[in-house]
Amino acid sequence: MSGLRFVDVCAGAGGLALGLEQAGFEPVLLLDNKPVACETLRANRPRWNVVEMDLLDFVPDEHPHTYDVDLLSAGLPRVRSSATAGRVGTDVEERLLEAAILLAHSIQPRALIIENVPGLVYASAFETLRGFVRKELEHLGYRLHWFVLNAADFGVPQDRKQGVLVALKERFADTFRPPVATVTEHISVGRALRRSMAARGWREADAWAEQAIAVAPTLVGGSDNRGGADLGPTGTKTAWARMGVNGGALADEVPGPEVVGRPGLIKLTDAQTALLQGFPTDWLFAGRKTARYRQIGHASPPPVGRALGLAVARALRS
Template sequence: MRLTSVDVCSGAGGLALGLERAGFDPVLLLDNKPVACETLRRNRPSWNVLEMELAHFDPTMHRQVYGVDLLSAGLPRVKSSATTKRVDTGLELRLLQTTVRLAHTIQPKALLIENVPELVASPDFGEIRDYIQKELACLEYRFYWFVLNASDFGVPQDRKQGVLVALNDRSFDRFEAPAPTVARHVTVGEALLPSMSARGWAGAEKWAAQANRVAPTLVGGSDNRGGADLGLTGTKKTWAQMGINGAALGDEVPGMDGVQESDTSGSPLKKLTVEQAATLQSFPQDWIVTGKKTARYRQIGHASPPPVGEALGRAIAQALRR
């Protein structure tokens, strides 16, 4: 039996894709970015995609959302209350609060929110957790907080995710947080060797042997800053140890002589392509992320890896179906 869902802040569709594999069919997906909505429609023309700010979403205009099995949200990363007061307008926090309030209206059987790992237990996020828990108590939901690492689910990346799962009383005791699905983590070299060798680069296997660890967390960055790179200075040093230039993305994989024609940096390190970044997020090869290079990379970097969404979806589905 297939289950139904509403997915908000859907982005490139990583969480929704994983939930689809777990048996959830979305009745509506919502995102405020045109390029993300284009990605969703390109890959799943049958999905009902709504381009709109979450704060402006009126469920009464979309009656199919009422009583769905699951409300899911891979939200922009919230900041602690101290940080929010100092440097930020608190947009991410408002999106989190709006998602919880949306559960009041549509009354899903289960709620899934994925965010920063610190949200689960850090004292800096105590006020946010208190707000969420009070709202859920009013709805008579019971809830679990826990942290998952995407590398435990076959994703070649050290990507910790804070997760909230809330369910009604009937299903709560039947829920179990997903257990790891792999006994050994997939390395960057293993994941990217097929693409690194696709144009005949003789040094690809030697490079893959050097890239013998999981990747650091991919970050999409802010829409308000420049082009795409792979993170802060410390993260770029980690990439360099694996033979990767983290300062920018490339347009093509190495040729037979190891040269990337678009790379004029003079560095022997290789630049990842957008497609390789998608591989490190465990998107399937046929999943097309639309837009220009930086917009594509940001969608990928902000996404929830589909295997994590699938594991969470299977655990929730099992609790709902029993």
């Protein structure tokens, strides 16, 4: 699967790019406007060409090596429905989606992968955005495939639904098939974190893991303008509590042998949330704890990126 090249915009902590790399794609350029995310990318893949810049300011003519790549990928900030119109940032997310689509005019990739909220695929509130995408891409000779994936179906121990657009040039479109589940049984939080929870000698780690039998709720990275790290809204915290987890904060380390019995709800570390997002244990995250968790919570799970990459690669090589 060598020889396929891609550009990744709004790359974040590299979840989508890592998955595409695992599927045989080689990045030509990765773009993100957050210094800490770029630091994460460079720490893990020093050879990657990482550009710290806002997508809205990106000029392809200044990066001619991005032209005529096989794939343009984007795990974009989540667009909001009309129900949340008027909130701070709403226009920014839509403008980034539009900018990613318009970038196809310049670099002319053979395929695009856009990952966002599930509602972008089917909800009436997003029909105007879908209409813009159809108009721009069909004019360029792409055919569009919209679908929803759940990361749990690809071995990620998390209930995380993702709306996906895959667009391919006409000659490749007929052979594309959306990814199918790679696991027959979802991986529970307890199974995913048993080893890490026992890493410092906590004697109750096995007992905790045996009762954490569900997949994790969707991790929410939160806003750069809001407080510290937590695992999500009130309803999500209730689901975490049923698994013996305090969803209101993160721990600096897992419990050790000095912790006797079950000390109420256990806090997860940011490294454990990365496992729940499907990152390998050797993937490093730059910044302080809250900054690390926000990168993790906003990331696309690498196993989903790998599945998407393999599906697109099969179509491009058909």
